[in-house]
Amino acid sequence: MRTKKLLYVSLLIAFSLILSYIETFIPAIPIPGAKLGLASIATLLALYLFDFKTSFTVVALRIILSAFMFTNFTALIYSLSGGIVSLIAMYLTIKLAKDKLSIIGVSIIGAVFHNLTQLAAAIFVLGTVSIVTLTPWLLFLGIITGIFTGLTAKYILKYSHIKKQSDNFYNK
Numbered sequence: 576m577r578t579k580k581l582l583y584v585s586l587l588i589a590f591s592l593i594l595s596y597i598e599t600f601i602p603a604i605p606i607p608g609a610k611l612g613l614a615s616i617a618t619l620l621a622l623y624l625f626d627f628k629t630s631f632t633v634v635a636l637r638i639i640l641s642a643f644m645f646t647n648f649t650a651l652i653y654s655l656s657g658g659i660v661s662l663i664a665m666y667l668t669i670k671l672a673k674d675k676l677s678i679i680g681v682s683i684i685g686a687v688f689h690n691l692t693q694l695a696a697a698i699f700v701l702g703t704v705s706i707v708t709l710t711p712w713l714l715f716l717g718i719i720t721g722i723f724t725g726l727t728a729k730y731i732l733k734y735s736h737i738k739k740q741s742d743n744f745y746n747k
Contacts, residue, residue: 583737584621584629591617591637592644599645606712612686612720614641618662619682619728624737627666634658649700656696661689678732682725687717 594613601611614637621630638658642651665685668676676684690713698704 580625580629583624584633587617587621587633588636588640591633592640595637595641595645604716606709606716609690609713609716612689612724615661615682615685615689615720615724616728616731618658618685619665619678619724620731622662622665622669622681623678623728623732627662630662630666631659634662652700653693653696657689657693660692661685664688677725678729679722679725682728683718683721686721686724687714690714690717 591614594616598610598613604610617637618630618634621633625633635655635658638651638654642648642654646654662685665681665688668681668684672680691710694706694709694713697706
């Protein structure tokens with residue numbers, strides 16, 4: 576890995592861990608297990624600056640380190656499943672929609688897929704489908720948080736002067 580790329584990836588992982596930590600101080604959203612998903616900003620930045628493999632590394636390391644530092648094993652299951660599916664959904668959206676959908680739209684899709692995957696994981700872990708009643712609230716929350724994280728990532732990309740690190744990202 577080139578030094579510059581390693582630096583950026585390390586900064587994205589550190590940034591996402593800081594956002595995860597900050598999020599532990601934000602009062603709980605009145606939906607069980609729901610969070611703002613601030614660390615998803617780093618995922619979006621990784622997707623728009625690097626290739627899928629690098630973005631996966633950022634997501635996986637962020638979730639694993641965050642679970643060991645701030646949460647527990649159960650949270651790791653939910654976060655890892657949601658984070659990976661969200662990453663795949665955002666990557667496919669970028670590949671398939673190209674210039675038709677903004678980073679905000681990509682972020683909304685990622686947040687919604689993250690929430691729905693975590694809901695499916697919770698149904699599996701808890702062994703009950705009764706929590707499916709949370710679906711409308713999780714979809715609404717995914718849209719709101721997706722807009723916020725997308726706007727933030729868009730602003731960072733616009734004003735950070737960091738250039739895309741993988742010229743052939745869309746050709747992979």
